[in-house]
Amino acid sequence: MPKLAGFTKFALSLNSPVLLIHCWRGGMRSKSMAWLLETVGLECLILEGGYKSYRAHIRERLSEPRNIVLLGGFTGSGKTDLLAVLEQNGKQVVDLEGLAHHKGSAFGAIGQKPQPSTEMFENLLWEKISALDPNRTIWVEDESHNVGKVFIPEPFWVQMRNSPVVIVEAPFQNRLERLIRDYGNYPVDLLVASIRKIEKRLGYDKCKEAVDACLAGDLEKAAQISLLYYDKAYQSQLDNRFGEKLAAMPRVAFCTGSPLLTVEQLRVIEQKNEEYYNETPMTKNIRQRG
Numbered sequence: 001m002p003k004l005a006g007f008t009k010f011a012l013s014l015n016s017p018v019l020l021i022h023c024w025r026g027g028m029r030s031k032s033m034a035w036l037l038e039t040v041g042l043e044c045l046i047l048e049g050g051y052k053s054y055r056a057h058i059r060e061r062l063s064e065p066r067n068i069v070l071l072g073g074f075t076g077s078g079k080t081d082l083l084a085v086l087e088q089n090g091k092q093v094v095d096l097e098g099l100a101h102h103k104g105s106a107f108g109a110i111g112q113k114p115q116p117s118t119e120m121f122e123n124l125l126w127e128k129i130s131a132l133d134p135n136r137t138i139w140v141e142d143e144s145h146n147v148g149k150v151f152i153p154e155p156f157w158v159q160m161r162n163s164p165v166v167i168v169e170a171p172f173q174n175r176l177e178r179l180i181r182d183y184g185n186y187p188v189d190l191l192v193a194s195i196r197k198i199e200k201r202l203g204y205d206k207c208k209e210a211v212d213a214c215l216a217g218d219l220e221k222a223a224q225i226s227l228l229y230y231d232k233a234y235q236s237q238l239d240n241r242f243g244e245k246l247a248a249m250p251r252v253a254f255c256t257g258s259p260l261l262t263v264e265q266l267r268v269i270e271q272k273n274e275e276y277y278n279e280t281p282m283t284k285n286i287r288q289r290g
Contacts, residue, residue, distance in 0.1 A: 007033065008040050018043045026050030055119070058126040063155030066134045067277045069270070070160060072142035072238070073168035075105060075230040076175030078254045079141045082168060085259045086266065092138045099124045102148030105230065106197040109148060110186050121150040129156075135278055137270045165242075166269060167251040168262075172227070174255075179223045188214055195226060202229050 011019060019042055023029040026049045034044035047054055071079045080097055087093040101115045102108040109115070116124065132138055142165055145157055152160070170178075183191060191214050199207040206225055213221035238246055252265045 004036060008037060011037050011042055012040060016042075018045060020045050020047060022047035022051050022054070024050050024052050026053065055122075058122055059153065059155070062122070062126060062129065062153050064134065066129070066132075066138055066159060067136060067274065068138050068140055068159055068163040069273055070140055070142040070163050070165045071168050072165045073170070074175060074234055075227060076178045077168045077170040078178060078256065079168050081256060082254050082259070082262060083139060083141060085263060086139050089260075089263050091263075091266075091270070092132045092136055094125070094128055094132075094138055094140045096125070096141060096143050096147055096152065099128065100147035100150045102150070104143060104147055105194075107183055107191070107194040107226075110183055110190050110194065115148050115150055118150045121147075122153050125153065125156065135274070137273055137277075139266075164273065165249060166266065167249055168254050169251050170254055172231075176220065176223055176227055179227060180219050183223075184219050191219075191222065195222065198226070198229065201233070202226075 019037060021030045021034045021037070021044050023033075026047055030046050030050065034046055037044050071082060073079055080095065080103070083093045083095050087095075097103050097108070099116075100121055101112045103110075103112070115121075129138075140160060140163075143152065143160070145152055151157075192211050195202075195207060195210045195214065202210065202225070206229070210222045210225040213219075213225070242249065250269055252262050252269075254262045
């Protein structure tokens with residue numbers, strides 16, 4: 001009885017007139033709990049089929065086709081900031097890094113909340129995606145399969161890899177300043193630990209140079225060494241992924257001082273993309289052959 005009283009006390013402390021109750025399969029456990037809470041005046045809804053059914057539903061729905069356009073670009077080009085600007089201007093956006101509480105790089109966990117589990121990340125992704133129109137453009141940052149320790153669901157990841165990419169460009173110095181602004185106020189030991197995560201790829205000498213610069217307070221030099229590494233790695237990924245098509249890919253310049261200019265450029269790309277996406281398969285076929 002004390003345990004049951006604890007359940008009711010906790011449920012009442014939520015100050016919610018309606019509660020959603022679920023167990024793994026949606027059987028007697030959830031029904032019994034709903035009965036108990038209803039005896040103290042709470043309205044309860046039961047998740048049909050339980051959490052297992054809910055998870056299967058999410059995985060199935062995330063595999064449905066959506067009109068995704070990716071924002072790619074070198075580290076520090078402002079892709080995440082641009083997503084926020086797009087959302088503020090009424091565009092459909094999914095911020096995977098925001099949902100994952102990680103910015104993607106070796107430094108990505110700095111200043112972030114603890115990451116959700118991959119399972120919870122999928123739930124959060126579905127909650128965001130389900131509110132969007134699949135026929136309108138959905139802007140998503142071009143990410144690796146994993147964002148920190150969580151993985152993008154395979155069906156959604158496959159769609160991303162087959163979606164058009166717009167390259168966001170910014171001068172090297174601007175990107176360098178952005179990195180210093182984003183990470184420069186955090187404890188040096190966190191920055192050093194992050195640099196050491198990429199020691200094998202940086203090489204011992206470059207890693208030591210970056211760590212020494214960090215410890216000496218020369219954050220610009222440390223950031224420059226790290227940024228040059230990430231530029232080289234990302235350029236290699238682009239070359240391998242797109243080959244000769246890379247030169248013809250659309251590009252936009254992003255300046256935080258005049259972000260609406262970039263939004264307008266992307267609006268034109270979005271319009272053309274939606275016209276193409278919503279064409280009938282026969283019309284696409286004829287146009288491609290022409």
